[in-house]
Amino acid sequence: MPVLEANGLIKRYGQTDIIKGISLSVEAGETIAFIGPSGAGKSTLLRLLDLLELPSGGTIALQGTRVGRKNSERLEFRRRMSFVHQKPLVFSSSVFDNVAQPLKWRGFKKEDLHERVGKALALVGMEHYSSRAAKTLSGGETQRIAIARSLVTDPEILFLDEPTANLDPPSTARVEELITKIIKTQNLTVVMATHDLAQGQRLAGRIGVLMNGELMQLAKSDEIFLAPACRAVAEFIGIENIFSGTVIGNLEGMVNVDVSGQVFQTLGDFAIGDKVNLFVRPEDVTVSLAAGSTSARNCLRGTISRLSLINPLVRLEIDCGFKLMAVITRASSEEMGLSLGSNVYACLKATAIHAVRA
Numbered sequence: 001m002p003v004l005e006a007n008g009l010i011k012r013y014g015q016t017d018i019i020k021g022i023s024l025s026v027e028a029g030e031t032i033a034f035i036g037p038s039g040a041g042k043s044t045l046l047r048l049l050d051l052l053e054l055p056s057g058g059t060i061a062l063q064g065t066r067v068g069r070k071n072s073e074r075l076e077f078r079r080r081m082s083f084v085h086q087k088p089l090v091f092s093s094s095v096f097d098n099v100a101q102p103l104k105w106r107g108f109k110k111e112d113l114h115e116r117v118g119k120a121l122a123l124v125g126m127e128h129y130s131s132r133a134a135k136t137l138s139g140g141e142t143q144r145i146a147i148a149r150s151l152v153t154d155p156e157i158l159f160l161d162e163p164t165a166n167l168d169p170p171s172t173a174r175v176e177e178l179i180t181k182i183i184k185t186q187n188l189t190v191v192m193a194t195h196d197l198a199q200g201q202r203l204a205g206r207i208g209v210l211m212n213g214e215l216m217q218l219a220k221s222d223e224i225f226l227a228p229a230c231r232a233v234a235e236f237i238g239i240e241n242i243f244s245g246t247v248i249g250n251l252e253g254m255v256n257v258d259v260s261g262q263v264f265q266t267l268g269d270f271a272i273g274d275k276v277n278l279f280v281r282p283e284d285v286t287v288s289l290a291a292g293s294t295s296a297r298n299c300l301r302g303t304i305s306r307l308s309l310i311n312p313l314v315r316l317e318i319d320c321g322f323k324l325m326a327v328i329t330r331a332s333s334e335e336m337g338l339s340l341g342s343n344v345y346a347c348l349k350a351t352a353i354h355a356v357r358a
């Protein structure tokens with residue numbers, strides 16, 4: 001049974017639907033990351049799932065039990081979850097008191113606080129900061145204290161809203177390490193929001209792509225990366241080669257697609273006449289000086305129109321009548337003696353082209 005389920009979730013502010021009918025289920029023990037551009041609704045979705053906000057429509061169920069709309073009922077459910085905000089609230093008290101606060105709200109006795117707070121602080125590696133004034137901590141330390149505060153109540157689900165948004169790279173790495181440790185050692189489910197696909201891939205098993213209040217795709221991280229469901233997702237995750245074309249042939253799943261006169265061979269279940277988008281990752285383009293040097297189905301002649309060194313790689317823009325981006329190693333670029341104006345063949349295996357209906 002899913003630990004958390006949403007059905008047709010809607011959130012409306014004024015006349016605008018910010019969340020537009022999202023349905024999803026989260027399995028116990030998994031980590032899901034919602035990614036999407038700024039303003040897509042990631043924080044709003046997290047706040048709805050954590051029951052901090054009432055939905056304008058749709059339902060939420062926790063461990064199979066539907067959550068009602070009465071405050072008292074929602075509070076009981078909400079206490080089984082914890083939320084770490086993008087900019088965590090810090091009370092003007094010691095680190096210990098900051099972490100102990102949710103236990104005090106829940107009426108825990110004073111003598112029970114020490115063990116729980118000590119355990120939570122040890123988990124985030126901040127046990128020696130107990131008596132420090134929380135307001136004097138750095139951004140990374142504050143985030144770790146906020147995580148300790150959210151774990152002190154032993155939640156079933158931990159929500160993390162952009163947990164590293166305001167941190168420098170070393171602090172980000174430390175907080176990510178901590179989240180990985182929590183995911184591995186604590187028996188909980190993690191639902192997070194990030195604008196960073198790479199972070200989502202590092203931390204989560206599944207990724208949900210949110211755009212303009214809609215869940216465009218929810219799938220394993222690899223699948224999002226290799227097989228984006230639509231053009232908007234492909235663009236958001238940075239696929240640079242996107243071509244629109246028409247299917248002109250399909251022989252047992254080997255599909256021919258006409259893109260402005262250039263025919264690409266790829267795999268798929270399409271009918272002749274279908275309009276499709278083709279997605280190609282630059283690193284899947286093989287560049288060579290001679291035709292026929294690879295077994296790839298698609299070999300295009302072109303001229304290098306831009307070449308930039310991003311050590312240890314070289315990014316090439318190849319003019320094949322349209323622009324095709326490729327990334328190769330610096331070593332192979334030098335071996336081929338590539339420079340602006342070089343004539344090359346850009347080759348793509350049929351499997352390197354991901355086709356989706358337009």
Ligand SMILES: Nc1ncnc2c1ncn2[C@@H]1O[C@H](COP(=O)(O)OP(=O)(O)OP(=O)(O)O)[C@@H](O)[C@H]1O
Pocket residue numbers: 013018036037038039040041042043044045193195
């Ligand atoms: N209380 C509110 N009243 C009106 N509009 C709101 C409210 N809260 C959020 N919004 C709007 O909802 C949209 C989604 O906001 P949200 O913070 O959920 O996006 P996000 O994907 O988390 O963005 P970011 O990555 O920048 O944090 C935005 O346009 C925002 O202005």
